[in-house]
Amino acid sequence: xxxxxxxxxxxxxxxxxxxxxxxxxxxxxxxxxxxxxxxxxxxxxxxxxxxxxxxxxxxxxxxxxxxxxxxxxxxxxxxxxxxxxxxxxxxxxxxxxxxxxxxxxxxxxxxxxxxxxxxxxxxxxxxxxxxxxxxxxxxxxxxxxxxxxxxxxxxxxxxxxxxxxxxxxxxxxxxxxxxxxxxxxxxxxxxxxxxxxxxxxxxxxxxxxxxxxxxxxxxxxxxxxxxxxxxxxxxxxxxxxxxxxxxxxxxxxxxxxxxxxxxxxxxxxxxxxxxxxxxxxxxxxxxxxxxxxxxxxxxxxxxxxxxxxxxxxxxxxxxxxxxxxxxxxxxxxxxxxxxxxxxxxxxxxxxxxxxxxxxxxxxxxxxxxxxxxxxxxxx
Numbered sequence: 001x002x003x004x005x006x007x008x009x010x011x012x013x014x015x016x017x018x019x020x021x022x023x024x025x026x027x028x029x030x031x032x033x034x035x036x037x038x039x040x041x042x043x044x045x046x047x048x049x050x051x052x053x054x055x056x057x058x059x060x061x062x063x064x065x066x067x068x069x070x071x072x073x074x075x076x077x078x079x080x081x082x083x084x085x086x087x088x089x090x091x092x093x094x095x096x097x098x099x100x101x102x103x104x105x106x107x108x109x110x111x112x113x114x115x116x117x118x119x120x121x122x123x124x125x126x127x128x129x130x131x132x133x134x135x136x137x138x139x140x141x142x143x144x145x146x147x148x149x150x151x152x153x154x155x156x157x158x159x160x161x162x163x164x165x166x167x168x169x170x171x172x173x174x175x176x177x178x179x180x181x182x183x184x185x186x187x188x189x190x191x192x193x194x195x196x197x198x199x200x201x202x203x204x205x206x207x208x209x210x211x212x213x214x215x216x217x218x219x220x221x222x223x224x225x226x227x228x229x230x231x232x233x234x235x236x237x238x239x240x241x242x243x244x245x246x247x248x249x250x251x252x253x254x255x256x257x258x259x260x261x262x263x264x265x266x267x268x269x270x271x272x273x274x275x276x277x278x279x280x281x282x283x284x285x286x287x288x289x290x291x292x293x294x295x296x297x298x299x300x301x302x303x304x305x306x307x308x309x310x311x312x313x314x315x316x317x318x319x320x321x322x323x324x325x326x327x328x329x330x331x332x333x334x335x336x337x338x339x340x341x342x343x344x345x346x347x348x349x350x351x352x353x354x355x356x357x358x359x360x361x362x363x364x365x366x367x368x369x370x371x372x373x374x375x376x377x378x379x
Contacts, residue, residue, distance in 0.1 A: 087111020305341025
């Protein structure tokens with residue numbers, strides 16, 4: 001229509017230098033093509049041929065007008081948790097144009113950011129507390145585009161450099177309880193004291209040679225790390241590790257020492273034989289020493305099932321679970337157990353008044369322990 005403004009975009013692939021081109025433009029207002037002449041000197045080629053249009057307006061006072069005509073498009077960014085798929089409400093988002101060298105932070109509402117920005121190539125940076133930051137390279141060429149960015153929760157990875165074949169477990173210095181006030185007790189609220197009893201958790205960890213593969217001990221460490229995040233000062237954590245011998249890695253310790261607790265746990269390396277019976281006895285002794293009246297007193301046996309216990313240990317498990325004054329229950333986390341090993345673990349957990357939780361994938365490990373403790377400690 002007369003008076004309307006139309007932006008045209010041309011793809012020009014010639015080399016740099018002086019140019020003189022005539023382009024035929026067909027349109028419905030005429031049966032003859034409209035001739036468009038382009039003259040000038042091509043000084044620089046942009047890295048992306050879909051960049052916004054160049055301004056062909058004539059020079060004013062020997063100075064060219066703005067180099068780019070802003071062609072706008074709507075764009076939506078959705079930021080989610082890579083594990084749960086849920087939106088991350090408190091994330092931060094930054095757009096950076098890779099051709100205009102401009103950047104801007106954009107607001108996020110419940111994990112979603114809706115924006116109207118010039119078309120072109122962008123680098124999007126997203127970060128959120130507790131997650132690994134992520135950068136995406138995208139091109140926005142039309143309205144309605146949607147980009148989904150899934151952030152991975154930060155987890156302390158096992159120290160691969162320390163892994164080595166060893167016939168015996170190296171004793172770790174036991175961690176002593178220190179009563180301190182957490183710096184920010186409101187950071188984690190998943191184990192609300194109004195809903196969940198105090199936990200006295202004794203991890204009995206199999207670090208024999210059969211637990212060395214990536215889908216066993218490393219997954220267990222990942223699962224313990226997730227569990228430790230919401231534990232409270234009223235909770236107690238202990239760790240006994242066993243291979244050729246059984247050793248106390250963490251003495252009963254307050255939940256507000258979670259960083260120190262995990263640092264000790266992360267030193268555990270798989271190797272050696274299986275002293276499961278000795279480990280069970282030490283775990284039950286620690287459970288009695290740190291017993292919480294009215295709490296969730298529980299031994300968590302983490303293994304692939306490659307060990308056998310005697311009748312003496314089976315009796316210990318059963319009597320502890322049936323003690324009316326101070327019961328201690330047994331939950332078993334099974335990593336890659338074969339059918340015969342799983343049958344034995346299920347038999348032990350039944351004696352101990354608990355159950356068996358199987359872990360076969362990394363994403364299962366993220367929440368399996370935390371969900372189990374929440375189920376067992378609910379008031």
